[in-house]
Amino acid sequence: MLQWQHEYWRPRDYELQGTIRKTHVVPCIITISEDDDDSAAVDLRGYGLVGLIVPTIDAADLTFYMSETEAGTYRLLTDGAGAAVTMTTGAGALALDTTALAGLSAYRWVKIHTSEVQTADRTFNFILKG
Amino acid sequence: MQQHGQEYTRPRDYHLQGTIRKTHRIEDATIGIQETLSGAVDLRGYGLIGLALPDLDNCSLGFQVSDIEAGTYVPLCNAGGVPVAVIVGTGDRVIATEDLGMLAAYRWVKVEASKAQNAIRTLHFIVKG
Numbered sequence: 001m002l003q004w005q006h007e008y009w010r011p012r013d014y015e016l017q018g019t020i021r022k023t024h025v026v027p028c029i030i031t032i033s034e035d036d037d038d039s040a041a042v043d044l045r046g047y048g049l050v051g052l053i054v055p056t057i058d059a060a061d062l063t064f065y066m067s068e069t070e071a072g073t074y075r076l077l078t079d080g081a082g083a084a085v086t087m088t089t090g091a092g093a094l095a096l097d098t099t100a101l102a103g104l105s106a107y108r109w110v111k112i113h114t115s116e117v118q119t120a121d122r123t124f125n126f127i128l129k130g
Numbered sequence: 131m132q133q134h135g136q137e138y139t140r141p142r143d144y145h146l147q148g149t150i151r152k153t154h155r156i157e158d159a160t161i162g163i164q165e166t167l168s169g170a171v172d173l174r175g176y177g178l179i180g181l182a183l184p185d186l187d188n189c190s191l192g193f194q195v196s197d198i199e200a201g202t203y204v205p206l207c208n209a210g211g212v213p214v215a216v217i218v219g220t221g222d223r224v225i226a227t228e229d230l231g232m233l234a235a236y237r238w239v240k241v242e243a244s245k246a247q248n249a250i251r252t253l254h255f256i257v258k259g
Contacts, residue, residue, distance in 0.1 A: 020175035020259030051235030088211040095195045097232035100209040125197045
């Protein structure tokens with residue numbers, strides 16, 4: 001009987017219920033008065049899908065440095081062959097393919113590194129879905 | 131007996147509890163006559179993305195994304211900095227989910243056809259959370 005009551009009150013579309021992923025935009029800033037080719041650390045928290053909108057920049061490639069804690073040691077993100085995960089972004093003003101950024105998915109603390117120094121502050125935007 | 135009691139109060143579909151994906155949300159992206167770029171579509175928290183295409187003038191499709199609806203839309207590129215493109219020919223097909231994975235993290239999206247369309251084209255994003 002208890003089981004029946006449970007069934008009775010279940011919404012018809014019970015199997016379609018649930019919560020969609022949270023979305024979040026996180027700025028990641030290179031402040032040239034502090035460092036002209038490394039950003040401040042950004043917290044990707046529990047978000048597993050990562051996008052990145054790149055502003056107009058002095059032409060450069062991007063690499064990523066990751067740490068297990070905010071104040072920890074940031075180490076270069078590499079692929080299984082030992083090569084740095086690199087994004088060829090030229091002068092920027094583009095967004096990066098989510099699948100190309102899949103290597104960041106599990107990590108929490110990240111810094112962006114540009115291969116060339118930047119002559120002005122740059123704000124990248126991480127687009128995240130949990 | 132205690133074990134039995136615990137089992138009895140457990141919902142029958144216990145294994146389906148939690149945060150399963152919502153399904154069958156459809157978001158329309160419309161390309162106007164003699165235009166290449168659609169209006170903005172809000173993919174919100176949906177991470178699995180499909181795209182159903184009507185008949186099209188032969189083209190490939192690219193995408194522009196923004197962090198906010200009224201923001202600056204920039205081309206979506208691969209790791210080599212090359213804009214991603216999906217070859218769709220004359221349309222009337224759906225695109226495999228894995229081939230749209232590049233969009234998964236983004237929320238505000240516009241579709242860009244490589245060729246101006248001779249009629250209004252309404253593309254349907256089919257998404258799951």
